Amino acid sequence: MYLIAWEDAQPVGHAHIAWSGTHLGLPEVQDVFVLPEKRRRGIATQLTHAAEEEARARGWNSISLSVSQEGNVAARLLYAKLGYDDAGADPVRVSGPIMLRGLPFDVDDTLVYLTKHL
Template identity: 40%
Template structure:
């Protein structure tokens, strides 16, 4: 069966949220998703979108998602793509969907003159790591992810 990858459209918002929720469940955080269809529609398709998505389809049915945004490297002087979420429905895995989504991301990077694609993977997700290595990805060392959110973010906003 042929995999089709295309930019997400407003009509995909329900499927995008479905896949985000399925990814959260897979990542052992089923109750963490706070996004709504309205929020996603606004961020992806509003007047100044800063987040983008590719949808992978098999037989016309959405089975995969790559949700991304632009970042910037002062060292290269160029943007990069940051892949926030990559998801493939369990029944569609091992059919080339993730590879097709990465080809779509690589094409976006080429069109936008991006220097690289970055992403994070959970330390326990060995299947994902094997896949990323198979496409030439590598574990970037030396940099640790950090985050400011929740009460600490609120406190910083009030300073």
């Protein structure tokens, strides 16, 4: 499921929710992105809250996501502020192309999994 943030008629951000086949067996928020010129206005916060609502509405009481262990300070601060905690799972090394929105993206990162009780 993709959630799209709109400002008037313009899509300004998105987030994907994977409902199955996830690393922790919980709904997982993925591919959160906000247009650079629209950042720091609470759009990712709203997208994440909307994903949490969708999970709650389906009867889940926890939700998960992954962030770069050492990079992406913005994302780590965002999820800390939104109440996500380390899931206690081993970090996962990801390298090589991954498919996002039908396109291959090269990644080389170590991800930590976070969860939030809903």
